[in-house]
Amino acid sequence: MTIPALELNDGTTIPQLGYGVFQVPPAETERAVSEALEIGYRHIDTAAIYGNEEGVGAAIAASGIARDELYITTKLWNDRHDGDEPRAAIGESLEKLGLEQVDLYLVHWPTPAKDNYVHAFSKLIELREAGLTRSIGVSNFLVEHLDRVVSETGVAPVVNQIELHPAYQQRDVVAWAAEHGIKTEAWGPLGQGKYDLFGTPAVAEAAAAHGVTPAQAVLRWHLQKGIIVFPKSVRAERLRENIDVFGFELTDAEIAAIDALDPLDGSGRVGTHPNEFN
Ligand code: NAD
DSSP states (O other): OOOOEEEOTTSOEEESBOEEOTTOOHHHHHHHHHHHHHHTOOEEEOOGGGTOHHHHHHHHHHHOOOGGGOEEEEEEOGGGOSTTHHHHHHHHHHHHHTOSOEEEEEEOOOOGGGOOHHHHHHHHHHHHHTTSEEEEEEESOOHHHHHHHHHHHSOOOSEEEEEOBTTBOOHHHHHHHHHTTOEEEEESTTGGGOSOOTTSHHHHHHHHHHTOOHHHHHHHHHHHTTOEEOOOOSOHHHHHHHHOOSSOOOOHHHHHHHHTTOOSSSTTOOSOOGGGOO
16 A cells, blocks of 8 residues: 655655544554554554543554654644643653654644744744654644744744535635645544535545545545545544545546535534634
């Protein structure tokens, strides 16, 4: 299984598809991540707030896979932006993960009411310089937040990880990021199962045309747009299905039909609005 690697603006590369472990219960995480690694996943997306970094670490240690073949992301939680807290927080994450360095460390949410995300990101620059993370990025940032971080620190995050699926495409954020060399990662790439994405004619017809499942068609839509994805499942058959998306290609018309699923009024969002999460 060859998963394409995308080059980031700091010269590193990231596997375009991985496994995200949001809401994977801590007690189940080692088994689920071990299964994912066995199936061929090499990119794992976790966060301090998920409470399952230890399980991810245990699976990494048990796998015997060389560290440089793995790509591990974790995230700084919202209550640790101030002062030198980011350094303490990454130390705790590294210990739980059993690693000396993560590949990517993200500011999880901008929490704009606290007005401390530029400070948090400037601390991440120091963490990268100290070798605690190879790359640094942000999550749930809107254009106004990206713009401030880039203009006030002079450093562009390598990625912005945002809610993104056919009914909620955040085209303004994705376009601004692309213009500034920032790759977009999609969270909730399958809409978290919160609306009938798989039953829409655009998705169902594309899936039928290629003899794949609707989930595979949606993941392919992301990949062909250059988006990084890490769908979550704890079921081995779905883990296998979600990585088996490199043997077919959607046509331009199929992509355009899925593009048209966003009503553009924000109603397709399934998570919290970044300005309301503080
Ligand atoms: P997702 O869109 O990946 O949806 C996961 C759900 O989709 C699963 O619970 C399962 O019910 C279903 N599913 C998965 N594979 C399927 C398949 N092949 N067929 C049918 N149904 C399937 O949503 P997510 O887990 O929220 O997002 C993926 C990852 O993004 C997370 O695990 C996490 O790593 C990250 N994330 C980040 C943030 C953030 O604020 N940065 C927020 C949420 C999630």
